[in-house]
Amino acid sequence: MIPERFLNALLLGGLLGVALLADWRDEPFTITLATRATILAIAATGLNLALGLGGLVSLGHAVFFGLGGYAMGILAFHAQTYAPVELGPLAIEGTTSMPLIWVTAIAVSSLAALVIGLLSLRTSGVYFIMITLAFGQMFFYFAVSWSAYGGEDGLSIYVRNGFPGLNTLDPIQFFSLCFVLLCLVLVLWSRLARSPFGLALNAARQVPARVETVGLDPKRLKLAAFVLSGAITGLAGALFADLNRFVSPSMFSWQLSGELIVLVILGGVARLCGPVAGAMLFVALEHWLGGLTEFWHVWLGAILLLIVLFAKGGLVGLLSGRPASHD
């Protein structure tokens, strides 16, 4: 059994190590995989905030992922074509600067999370799952038919956006950027989990009635968590779009929302590094199993099943020997 702190360090170190080793051995694709895992881990950490701490099982987090992606796609597209984005009287110049794109992605996705959260938090439990799914589907179908930005075909951005002082086209540099962001997000998450806000949120998940009677509004706590969560996932979406230099409605699909949930559960709900473990395992499985057999989904399914049945608390729970998902 490995203490959880040590395990966290091991996971992050492992991720970083894989990328560095790959860089040294000149295997850019392995770095790409590590970057993919990193970005998915950021997105899933965002979800883990709503889901793990707030108990909000959102099957619509792809909305924020997609919005982040499209924020990148649209801004970069307009920078490519030198035509400003027309928003009624407002005309916004396109940009290829990552920091600007990130800010936009975060702003747009938090705004969306605020609206979706306000409406969805009227419900709870399974109804919440489904209403968030509904919003996801609305965005999906909208994106599919939004022909200005490629509709179902999506948008290709031929060069990666820039970050001051970095050559983002160099895989290891882009990876490092994402990795630093992941660490920042994890720090934020862990502080939050221990803060008074985290305590209250945690209680709001379990006994809203109690939280009310101590003078706090559980809905507002959950809404705040949902917005933060959406913002983080939006940021990940922008990074993901930059990784692929491509956005398409599939970023809004419910399958993607589902995959994010799977990552979190796989790694361990409400565990700091659960999403990291989940994303690493998932990407690794996807890659290795896919190479082994045409019917690799069967094996993926079998492995997932074994994990749920025999590793309570996900991977992190299994390895750290503390099956309880909350503490």
Place this chain on the structure above:
Amino acid sequence: MSLLALSGLTAFYGSSQALFGVDLTVGEGEVVALMGRNGMGKTTTVRAICRMIVSKGGLTFAGRDLHGLPSHAVARLGIGLVPEGRRCFADLTVRENLVAAARPGPWDEARVGDLFPRLAERRGQRARTLSGGEQQMLAIGRALMTNPRLVILDEATEGLAPLVRAEIWAAVARLKIETGMAILVIDKSVRDLARVSDRAVILERGATVWSGGINELTPAISETYVGV
């Protein structure tokens, strides 16, 4: 021979031990009080009897070893449980709560209705919306519907008005006299227990520390173990 017999029973919640050796018998038609302070293992003992928690040691009912039987099989042998905290089926109506438990025998809806007229009036109401006392009555009625040989009442008068509480004690006494049903009862009121029980067993930190006839339960003993 005793209907229910526990000897040296131990039980764990995960890795923490909750019972360290409980000895307890209930004979046919006997009313036994199980006493002890908060957190001493009374409910855990009940859960062990009903096979809701894993236990070791001697545990027999009507001569059968209960270990190895699933919960529902124990119930079918004739143990009716009124659990701590009532645990009525919240989304079912009063009538449905009773029907869900029903097994053939002298106790049916009508007879439970006689025992608790208030329930009969609320047959169609969902258990979730019943008052605390009504839920408690429902839990007792539900246990009776299984037509058990032994009823276990875990804090069955909690939250009941004095008058109703008295009614319930009267009902317990009536059960004892009229039906010869064996009863294992847990309650915080030593006074009431003393009135209906034949014997008492006291638990302290998960083990039996005293047992004997109700008449032998002196104020000194109850002061030591129960605090009054």
Place this chain on the structure above:
Amino acid sequence: MTEPILETRGLTKRFGALVASDGVSIDLRPGEIHAVIGPNGAGKSTLIGQICGTVIPDEGSVHFQGHDVTDETVAARAGRGLGRTFQVSALAMEDTVLQNTLLGALSASSSPWRLWRSVLNDRDLVARADAALGRVGLSDRRATRCADLSHGQRRQLEVAVALTLSPRAFVMDEPMAGLGAEGSKALTAFLDGLRDKAPILLVEHDMDAVFALADRISVLAEGRILATGTVAEIRADPEVRTAYLGEDA
């Protein structure tokens, strides 16, 4: 006469044909313990629900410290200093005893929106929580997960959480329920001392406690106030005896 701190005027609540509260007017004055007793299903919890905001009355109003709070949310009323304990324990089962208690302390310091600093580093908060745990006798269970507590221990915690709120007034729904005889005795003594800090509207079926504590008693039956008076008056009231107490009280 002093101004009541909490007052209801003509509260009426119907559930279909059933009138659970029928024009209930009741008040709580500084320094007193006002007990509400009555048969099961009389409407006591419904009354408390209306006072705290979880049940919306059909008619009537609730006033707290001179404000009409009838339309305010539960949280807003709690924010004004209305402390409540539940008839059925409402605790965060996965959290420890300390964490549950801290939650209460949190609101009083109104710091839930601090996102960065760890709660456990807030000495003030922890001290208040510990004090409350000490009073109900749960100090040695500080680090136990709430799910691992016995029923009675949960009831103790329920009271501890309410204590951390340092409310202006308490509304308690059967705090003694589930406590052993010894526990009831201790809590009775404790509430006795509490009344000067915050008056208590006490719903309770444990008559030993009620008779020992109450300054005034109101008897509720079928949604209506049957009688209000001192302990002696109520004990002697023949109607109350037949409706509620039975003969041996």
Place this chain on the structure above:
Amino acid sequence: ATKVGMITTLSGGGAGLGIDVRDGFMLAIKQSGRDDIEVVIEDDQQKPDIAVQLSDKMIQSEKVDVLTGIIWSNLAMAVVPAATGQGVFYLSPNAGPSQLAGAGCSPLYFNVAWQNDNLHEAAGAWANQTGYQNSFILAPNYPAGKDALTGYKRMYEGGLAGELYTELGQTDYAAEIAQIRASGADSVFFFLPGGMGISFLKQYADSGVDLPVIGPAFSFDQGILQAVGAAALGVVNTSQWSKDIDNETNKAFVETFQAEYGRLPSLYASQGFDTANLLISALDKAEPADKEAFQAALEEADFSSTRGDFEFGPNHHPIQDIYAREVIQEGDVFTNKIIGVALEDHADAYAADCKM
């Protein structure tokens, strides 16, 4: 040795198409007997982001010279520009989005199948030849669907009784069929690939509406005809390939494919087969490392196609005949028979926009 990367769909609902392309392609490689061609095959799961990553992998790690295999237009749009941008040849065995035929064309990009509009244009032309005056047309509401209706209307000269966009992935067409019934149309054109087409045809056949139906080959290829069954009998569909095209290459292809895999080849298999043969023909003349020479060798299209005559237009898209076929039953197998040529030596409409 030459390294070829194939990114195609091998798992999930759309796997049938990818498997056919792969099998056709590998059959040609095998028949060529060349051991200096190494093919790396990866499954894109029909997800654009996976496809992009696989292409990165193939280009950066595997250092492939040529990429191929993508089935779906949206995946092609995600992969092709970036791949050709990095100096890798891309041979498309299936998807032919209009952007890549027009302004977005590239010297390194060759489409061996068709431009997306082609088969729909042929359907429009066939409708004229048959004398339809009032078509009801429908397609799913996504870019390829819109292209399909545009393609049909580009050639079709009659009037429209109705024009409908259905939901992508829709499985029930009762409502649409009712509209068709009420519309007074004399013919129906539909583009509903995969399972959508199967559902439509079965429901249409059962509805009692008996207007003639025409569509592109996608809903009538060998892979799904068996699932449609008798409902498809007699339907006219347009295709650049058919199993009964009368030339030696095709006959040999159909025979060997069946012998090798135990099933009849589909349209997609023929496209995979042709793609591989084009590649081999070019490798006989030049090395991919020499970009200009290899491009020139590809442009010659000096291979014998299963379709007979085959040449590339200026935008590297095929100029070819497109046939009208009818669904028939041979024993208990449903298959297609050519009934005529819908368009002869047809090129696509976007070549003019291509500057390379």
Place this chain on the structure above:
Amino acid sequence: MSAVLVIEQVLNGLQAGVMLFLMAAGLTLIFGVMGLINLAHGSLYMVGAFAAAAVSAATGSFLLGLVSALAAAALAGAVVEMLVIRRLYASDHLDQVLATFALILIFSEGTRWLYGSFPLYLDIPAWLSGPTRLPGGILYPTYRLALIAVGLVVALGLWVLIERTRLGIRIRAGENDREMIAALGVDISRLYTLIFALGAALAGLAGALVGAIQSVQVGMGEPVLILAFVVIVIGGIGSIRGAFVGALLVGLTDTLGGIFLPELFKFFTDPATAQSVGASLASMSIYILMSLVLIWRPTGLFGARA
């Protein structure tokens, strides 16, 4: 737009709704009554369709196909329940989501392994094919009329089972407190296996019935699964009546939205734009419907609890 067309479209909506109900009923049973989120329900639908296709191809009998669909799906359901689901009742919903998601992968790719990647053939039997002339001159496919009838019968049967029989009461009691119902002497594990198999059989029946007019292919279950979830959420989880009303609402909205929204937009814009805007809005319509219902009634139309 003629009255006949409108009536026909309403019939289509009803039929779509009734089919959805078959799927949703099984889901609401398992999901509402047993408290289990079963994402693999769509896979059981697929199992039913494949079993029906395989058996009718081998025997030439559609009815035998239906019977084997019921049997295969029920069997698959029972096996899955005993091997996997049984261990998940105690865990929270999230573990169930992951486990049943894994089951989808296994079922889908396993089926592809067995049957290959191409759709299978399953057709309407001759005695139900072709249209029937209804009063008012409406031509309507006989098979779809039969679907409506089957759906209505199943709906009634289920409602009686759950609301009126002791078995149904015990099932619902088990959902409230599993440990307690066992302590009252009910063998809840066996009961749950039974219910799971019943729900699976309903899904299998739906798959086989619908498979005859659609494409029997791997992955056919997932879109229907989502719709079925929408249905039971609109209706209120655990309520058979809710599932029925929800299914009809969704069926009607989906069918009529696809037809009338584009028409509506033709009043505002040119036909081509109207077509495409209308069609996009139509694909969103059921989700808009669902969110409106939930915003208005957070536990669905007939739901009591979250």
